[in-house]
């Protein structure tokens with residue numbers, strides 16, 4: 001479980017998160033919506049200690065992120081908006097293995113995780129492919145595989161559909177849906193609400209650094225319209 005307890009955060013004198021409290025359970029698929037600049041990325045970056053609250057605290061599986069950064073980073077897989085920014089190796093296999101290697105795991109366990117992570121994103125057998133030869137959709141899936149290889153309890157994704165065409169987007173969505181069904185918590189920030197709403201267990205919307213909407217998609221969508229957040233026709 002990821003838990004925010006009254007988290008506030010400011011970039012210098014600009015308050016971006018104000019008294020944010022929320023929990024994301026294991027296996028829950030949560031869509032995070034909100035207008036540009038409302039604080040979504042800032043919130044996500046608190047989930048594994050990339051940012052630390054000015055006040056309040058974030059807990060991952062019951063432990064404060066500030067008390068055990070390594071546990072938080074092992075438990076919460078992050079996928080950023082531009083997958084290219086998160087690759088550290090030239091080839092698929094080396095990149096997906098990077099996280100488990102840093103955990104100091106034995107080689108067989110690393111290989112098992114890489115194989116399982118690539119299978120989960122439908123990229124089995126692509127270990128030797130150079131990342132710079134992959135399509136945008138394939139790169140997104142490898143970024144997700146890199147996060148999955150840490151066997152996280154939660155996956156946190158920031159606009160993972162940027163630059164993807166509809167089939168690639170659908171493929172990423174399918175993977176997220178099955179991961180969530182298998183017990184991985186998913187927190188997904190996107191402006192592209194479309195069919196994500198139908199998959200989500202819960203929709204959270206932020207406005208000016210606060211949680212303005214938090215509920216099941218059916219009721220949350222009406223409230224999003226009130227916030228003038230574009231709501232898809234379902």
Ligand SMILES: Nc1ncnc2c1ncn2[C@@H]1O[C@H](COP(=O)(O)OP(=O)(O)OP(=O)(O)O)[C@@H](O)[C@H]1O
Nearest residue numbers: 011012014016034035036037038039040041042043
């Ligand atoms: N490193 C930074 N230094 C100063 N201000 C920042 C920094 N990063 C973000 N901000 C500001 O914090 C606010 C929230 O930004 P954030 O990226 O969290 O919003 P967002 O909801 O993810 O936006 P978008 O939908 O456009 O990605 C914005 O006003 C932004 O300008």
